[in-house]
Amino acid sequence: MTSEPALRVIMRRLREIMSEPGDGQQRLDKIVKQIAGVMVAEVCSIYLKRQDGSLELFATEGLNRDAVHAVRMKRGEGLVGRCAELNITVNEPEASSHPAFSYRPETGEEIYHSLLAVPIQRSGQVLGVLVVQNRTQKEYSDEDVEVLQATAMVVAEHLVSGAVAGSGASIEIEKSLSAVIQGEKMADGVALGHVVLHEPRIVVTHLMAEDPAAELVRLDAAIITLRASLDEMFEHEHLSGAGEHRDVLEAYRMFAHDKGWERRLREAVEGGLTAEAAVERVQNSTRARMLRQNDAYWRERQRDLDDLSDRLLRILAGRITSADAPSALPPDTILVARTMGPAELLDYDRRRLRGLIVEDGSGQSHVAVVAKALGIAAVGQARGVVERVTAGDAAIVDATTGEVHLRPSSDVIAAYSDKVRFLARRQRQYRALRDVPAVTADGVRVNLHINAGLLVDMPHLKESGADGVGLFRTELLFMLSNTLPKVERQADSYSAVLARADGKPVVFRTLDIGGDKVLHYLRQPKEENPAMGWRAVRMGLDRPALLRTQVRALLRAAGGQELRLMIPMVSTAAEMDPVRELIDKEHQILIEKGREPPKTIRVGAMVEVPCLLFELDALMKKVDFISVGSNDLMQFMLAADRTNARVGSRYDPLSPAPLRALKTLVKASEKYKVPVTLCGEMAGRPIEALVLIALGFRSLSMAPASIGPVKTMILSLDANRASKLVEDLLKKGTTNIRERIAAFAGAEGIEI
Ligand code: PEP
Ligand code: MG
Numbered sequence: 001m002t003s004e005p006a007l008r009v010i011m012r013r014l015r016e017i018m019s020e021p022g023d024g025q026q027r028l029d030k031i032v033k034q035i036a037g038v039m040v041a042e043v044c045s046i047y048l049k050r051q052d053g054s055l056e057l058f059a060t061e062g063l064n065r066d067a068v069h070a071v072r073m074k075r076g077e078g079l080v081g082r083c084a085e086l087n088i089t090v091n092e093p094e095a096s097s098h099p100a101f102s103y104r105p106e107t108g109e110e111i112y113h114s115l116l117a118v119p120i121q122r123s124g125q126v127l128g129v130l131v132v133q134n135r136t137q138k139e140y141s142d143e144d145v146e147v148l149q150a151t152a153m154v155v156a157e158h159l160v161s162g163a164v165a166g167s168g169a170s171i172e173i174e175k176s177l178s179a180v181i182q183g184e185k186m187a188d189g190v191a192l193g194h195v196v197l198h199e200p201r202i203v204v205t206h207l208m209a210e211d212p213a214a215e216l217v218r219l220d221a222a223i224i225t226l227r228a229s230l231d232e233m234f235e236h237e238h239l240s241g242a243g244e245h246r247d248v249l250e251a252y253r254m255f256a257h258d259k260g261w262e263r264r265l266r267e268a269v270e271g272g273l274t275a276e277a278a279v280e281r282v283q284n285s286t287r288a289r290m291l292r293q294n295d296a297y298w299r300e301r302q303r304d305l306d307d308l309s310d311r312l313l314r315i316l317a318g319r320i321t322s323a324d325a326p327s328a329l330p331p332d333t334i335l336v337a338r339t340m341g342p343a344e345l346l347d348y349d350r351r352r353l354r355g356l357i358v359e360d361g362s363g364q365s366h367v368a369v370v371a372k373a374l375g376i377a378a379v380g381q382a383r384g385v386v387e388r389v390t391a392g393d394a395a396i397v398d399a400t401t402g403e404v405h406l407r408p409s410s411d412v413i414a415a416y417s418d419k420v421r422f423l424a425r426r427q428r429q430y431r432a433l434r435d436v437p438a439v440t441a442d443g444v445r446v447n448l449h450i451n452a453g454l455l456v457d458m459p460h461l462k463e464s465g466a467d468g469v470g471l472f473r474t475e476l477l478f479m480l481s482n483t484l485p486k487v488e489r490q491a492d493s494y495s496a497v498l499a500r501a502d503g504k505p506v507v508f509r510t511l512d513i514g515g516d517k518v519l520h521y522l523r524q525p526k527e528e529n530p531a532m533g534w535r536a537v538r539m540g541l542d543r544p545a546l547l548r549t550q551v552r553a554l555l556r557a558a559g560g561q562e563l564r565l566m567i568p569m570v571s572t573a574a575e576m577d578p579v580r581e582l583i584d585k586e587h588q589i590l591i592e593k594g595r596e597p598p599k600t601i602r603v604g605a606m607v608e609v610p611c612l613l614f615e616l617d618a619l620m621k622k623v624d625f626i627s628v629g630s631n632d633l634m635q636f637m638l639a640a641d642r643t644n645a646r647v648g649s650r651y652d653p654l655s656p657a658p659l660r661a662l663k664t665l666v667k668a669s670e671k672y673k674v675p676v677t678l679c680g681e682m683a684g685r686p687i688e689a690l691v692l693i694a695l696g697f698r699s700l701s702m703a704p705a706s707i708g709p710v711k712t713m714i715l716s717l718d719a720n721r722a723s724k725l726v727e728d729l730l731k732k733g734t735t736n737i738r739e740r741i742a743a744f745a746g747a748e749g750i751e752i
Helices: 003-019 024-038 078-086 142-161 168-174 212-234 244-256 259-270 275-292 296-316 342-346 366-374 410-432 459-464 475-480 487-501 536-542 544-557 573-592 610-614 616-622 630-637 656-672 686-695 704-715 719-732 737-748
Strands: 043-049 055-061 090-092 114-122 125-134 179-182 184-187 190-197 333-337 353-358 377-380 394-398 403-406 447-452 468-473 506-509 562-567 600-607 625-628 676-678 699-702
Touching (some): 003 024, 003 142, 024 043, 024 055, 024 142, 055 125, 078 090, 114 142, 125 142, 184 353, 184 366, 190 353, 190 410, 212 244, 212 275, 212 296, 212 342, 244 342, 244 366, 259 275, 275 296, 296 366, 353 366, 353 394, 366 377, 377 394, 394 410, 447 459, 447 704, 459 487, 459 704, 468 487, 468 699, 487 506, 536 544, 536 562, 536 573, 544 562, 544 573, 562 573, 562 625, 573 600, 573 616, 600 610, 610 616, 610 630, 610 656, 616 656, 656 676, 656 686, 656 719, 686 699, 686 704, 686 719, 686 737, 699 704, 719 737
Parallel strands (some): 333 353, 353 377, 447 468, 447 699, 562 600, 600 625, 625 676
Antiparallel strands (some): 043 055, 043 125, 090 114, 114 125, 179 403, 190 394, 394 403
């Protein structure tokens, strides 16, 4: 190929493309196709720079189409990132063996060997990268380089003029307007403040080390600093207590101490790379391995590794972290990030952080756990937020609705200031009710308990003034652990829970694992119908070692105290027999070993499988209490998957059939004098709690935040009148029960 004709051809085609009708994206698509054709390349792609310096794949000929707008290289990541960051041409015959190569399986690029990347720049500013790739291993000729560089200049012109997608101009205009982004709650709360963009990436410029021995010394020193800084960070005043975040951070710290990781880093340096390049190399190869494991656990681990690698790079670069320079942060910081690891968040000064907005975070992510522990309002899945903000912008994070308001108008700010004040007032009112017993206006005492699953939830017991923990979901400890927690570790966790309960009762639910709650270290078969699959007590009975270990740990933890054990997903009363046997046996062993046994052991069953409703006489004789898992009970009674948004809320639990089922349970509990509680989501919604009390429930367990609203409802409720109404509605088979109850509450001045 000679440069002149090729270049001329490309220029002519680009002119044609620009004169044809079509939007910016269509033009970019045509451009990459033309360049690939003229340059005889199997792949031609355009990456454009985003606000945070990351590069997004905007158009491609040859790579997977699905990767367009989905693949983003972090600032300086990979060969494309290097090209943009250092403003250099990259010409690699065997790209994947280059130390800076970043493996992105989504693109399908692994079959291409050679790569030529040139910056798309205008007035010295890099706007993006233009790349061609070929299957064969070849070094591109000087002519190829020239053609591509000249083409990139033309593309830059069109980008700036706004004729093709991603025009800087259009983003700039958008960035001056108010905008609302709908995301998802990660950590509750509402926060007003100013944007700080999180820029974690250090760009690696030197790849090959001149003195490998000296480089090894640098690496070792950096690893020591890394570990020490993590130790110090985790002793942070806000985090020193135990809790779920503790487990997350422990897992993270273990990663930093991983011998395999250290060995791979050292090997890379011994192979001639600089310490920085070694970090990138190992990060990329580990990512490639982890991405092959397509599950949430590994994605989370990968995030931890990315976070750790970025941290190590910062240490190698001698760059101070934000925590060292708190004054740089505004006092009402709203942190905006593409992705964020748990420890990265801890780099910031907690006292200045109000909110967090992450593009890809979810409520289950580790950073969400840390945000909750720090009490920061956080929203995830905020698509495109990084592009749409500038540092210093005003922003509002409303985790109650999952909304993010960028550059809000003064009206919105005023409304939110009111909302924050209102929430604070509400909280104060609820707090004022803390020590007021939940007794209805006509004198009916209702026990209110909280649902918990982590140590970090336990302080809510005191704060809310609840009577105890009605449901402690033990599986969360297992889900956060890297390996099956041994009996000692479990016992420690359960004792810590009991200690924090301060004498109030705690109902421990045995493992409800299986179905969609997967423990990666347990071999679990893939199931068509996980909710109705091999889960909870079914697994516990088939794999008794698992249940036995847990029971052993619980018995040890509750030495000298009362132990309440609750069995999930019981399907037939007879299942309680082997469970009892197992508990009795463990109890015996404990005594034989001379350990102090619990003062009393109470064993209950969850009513979640509808079949049990027809076996209540048998069940009641085998249990000390029952607890209705209404989330599961409703999904199975109504055959409506609780996780499927289309059907999950299609049927109202405040309908005759489900309410009659609940009434049957209350009657059986009264007949056999077996206490009954309801611990599904229903219990926490005031209007539904009202109906439950009317049906005869005297014990409810709910999310801690629901205690205040439910207690407020109870204090103004006449339970007797409500009972009569509900009885009447059920007798008549009224279908609009919810409306009728709402009208009743309105007339009686009950806050629901
Ligand atoms: C329920 O099913 O109502 C319940 C409380 O258990 P989980 O939500 O953990 O399944
Ligand atoms: Mg359940």
